[in-house]
Amino acid sequence: MAERGNAVPARRLAVLGSPIAHSRSPRLHAAAYEVLGLPWSYEAIEVDEAGLGPFLDSLTPEWRGLSLTMPLKREAVRLAGRVDRIAALTDAANTMLLGASSGEPRSREVFNTDVAGIVGALGDVGLVEARHVEILGGGATAASALTAAAELGAEHVSISARNPAKLGPLEDLGRQLGLAVAVGALGERAETEAELVVSTLPGDATDAGQLRAADPARSVLLDVAYDPWPSARAQQWERRGGTVVSGLGMLVHQALVQVRIFVEGDPLVPLDREEPVLAALRAAAGIDERGAHLA
Structure with missing residues (x-):
């Protein structure tokens, strides 16, 4: 059930991770709840994998939910009572909804909103389908990118990582999603026909090699890194005439989907003021409607 306006008490939320001081999530969520008129607070708290369980056990009734970033996305799945379909597929969760406290242990339901984030960001530049996709990196975000590729109608996905031997779980996920997946090492890729390249590597990574596309002008690069921006990968892609989308x-x-979960309790239920909330989120992030960074 949605919690709204003056009918409910103030709630606490936070983003957890390590390191976490750089997170922009507090600014984004504060902007959203201001538009919605909700007296909710949202902060950034340093928590590592070993500390997640004790932190969850310590939460008092006013806590509504949590955002989770690295290195907590997989540990959150293990500590949850309920896991949504996308989080179960990817074995990664970035959102936890806490149930009401009534003398019993509080329920913990986790979600993966990164997949919706990838699809939404690409939709902003008009990319709504891609048959051939290339993913750089092999971590939790790569699993979300692979799932997003399936939602975009992909048939073939290539994944490149520093250690291809560790990509077995992503190959298994690809089979579950009905995708043909090929894996390899970073820097060893041949020219690709991919309409979409998703880099899940850190912004300062230097071992990705040259990004190769048969026709960059007809391809999109989503670089999930956004600080510093533009990354060397983004600059390279733009020089070749391609469209670049940053992680912002x-x-x-x-x-936006996290706010739906915290307010409505459901990632699929739109907010009453969804368009103003989305506009406020973009303004807080410093991007326009196409995801371009504002000066």
């Missing part, structure tokens, strides 16, 4: 677009769209 993904951050905004995944945050």
Whole structure:
């Protein structure tokens, strides 16, 4: 059930991770709840994997939910009572909804909103389908990118990572999603026909090699890194005439779905003032409607 306006008490929310001081989530969520007129607070708290369980056990009744970033996305799945379909598929959760406290242990339901974030960010630049997709990196975000590729109608996905031997779980996920997946090492890729390249590597990674596309002008690069921006990958892609989407677009769209979860209790139920909330999220992130960084 949605919690709204003056009918409910103030709630607490936070983003957890390590490191976490750099997170922009508090600014985004504060903007959203201001538009919605909700007296909710949202902060950033340093928590590592070993500390997540004790932190969850310590939460008092005013806590409504949590955003989760690295290195907590997989540990959150293990500590949850309920896991949504996308979080179960990817074995990664970035959102936890806490149930009401009534003398019993509080329920913990986790979600993965990164997939919706990727799809939403690409939709902002008009990319709504892609048959051939390339993913750089092999971590939790790569699993979300692979799932997003399936939602975009992909048939073939290539995944490149520093250690291809560790990509077995992503190959298994690809089979579950009905995708043909090929894996390899970073820097060893041949020219690709991919309409979409998703880099899940850190912004300062230097071992990705040259991004190769048969026709960059007809391809999109989503670089989930956004600080510093533009990344070397983004600059390279733009020089070749391709469209670049930064991770801020993904951050905004995944945050919108998180707000739905915290307010409505359901990632699929739109907010009453969804368009103004989305506009506020973009303004707080410093991007326009196409995800371009504002000066």
